Amino acid sequence: MKNKKPILIQSDFDNTITIGNVSEQIHDKFGPANWDTIYQNYRSGKISVEESNIYSFQFLNFTEKQLNEFVCNNVKFRKGFKQFYDFILNKKIDYKIVSSGVDFYIKSSLKSIGIDCNSVPIYSGISQFVNDGIEIKYIDPFGNPISSEFKNSFTEYHKDNYSKIIYLGDSLTDLNSSLKSDYVFATSKLYDYYVNNNLDCFYFDSYEDVLAKINELID
Template sequence: MKKKPVIFCDFDGTVTESDNIIAIMKQFAPKEWIAIKDDILGQRISIRDGVAQLFQLLHSSQKEEIITYILKNIRFRKGFKEFVSWTEEMRIPLWIVSGGIDFFVYPSLKGLVQPEKIYCNRSDFTGERIEIIWPHTCDHRCQKDCGCCKVTILRQFDSTEIHRIVIGDSITDLQAAKMADQVFARDFLIEKCEEQQIPYYPFETFHDIRFALEQEEVFQLI
């Protein structure tokens, strides 16, 4: 049986040109956010703890200002919209698997990716500070406290039937890259893949990814 390709794509810094959580922190958070960010990237604290701490720096009263700012400034990586259309034409499932937050992920992808094809974290603005809700936490086999656990999500798909393609850029994509059949990486994820000897294809645009995939036998047989 030929395996069916399925794409699992990160959002922040991958679909978009920059990380939207970092953009929010730069614009609205006190300087304490920098040390928290460094602890996340250095794997001294879990992603879930780190992101929760970052948003606790922000007042819920800033909600509308934050949403307006981030949606105004989001920029898609070159070729993404065409890539989505291509996956639809080829009938290749495309899942957005993001450590980002619902208030900017869903509206950014409206009209491009159906909500049921998006995994991301959620937000609660009812308290004094912004609280992050975690609907996709780690299963019993993952001890990384990921927040949005990408390996747990990937395990919901039968690896004997699908060719798992992971596209990402950061530490949040590392564990998924370890279990993928094919990895497309940029930025910090390249550094981690090289460090841990995970095979990968580098990319700068989604045109690069599409071109590489079209050369693969698994796609030529579709």
């Protein structure tokens, strides 16, 4: 039998750690011109969230510095997140951010509140700034390109390596990952889904809510 680690907290980023979706805020500010069409195709299920980022970021002809400055000036975190992060760091609990968002703005956001991005594993879209846009690619835990169910691919991988998974998410892109997890902290549309389908989860609005419950789950 495989020797598993005891516990992992896997967390989404946009609107889970932050208030609002940073990727959408970037696109609302910087475009591209066809952003509304791409966004509606994603919302209607015609393309995945990963595909929407691959398609839209390729048209953003701005420097990394310009975008990071916007992120740092506008990102807002859910109350208590830094305290929560310090808590799990001190407790030496494995914590991983797995997001269908993009690395540059996730790292820029975390740095803005003093978090060393080398101290937390971050799995997300990988960005490369090129002459006329930003190339985005998603790689699964085994090194293969992937264009949908990015977060779920990591949850399935983590299930083989951890005895217990605690999941934090906000949207239906978190659904499959959350259903595979042992405990779920949900907000926004993910919480609505759990309530409407009589599924157990813990609601959270702030990370004070999470901290109030997390001690019971890690014992």
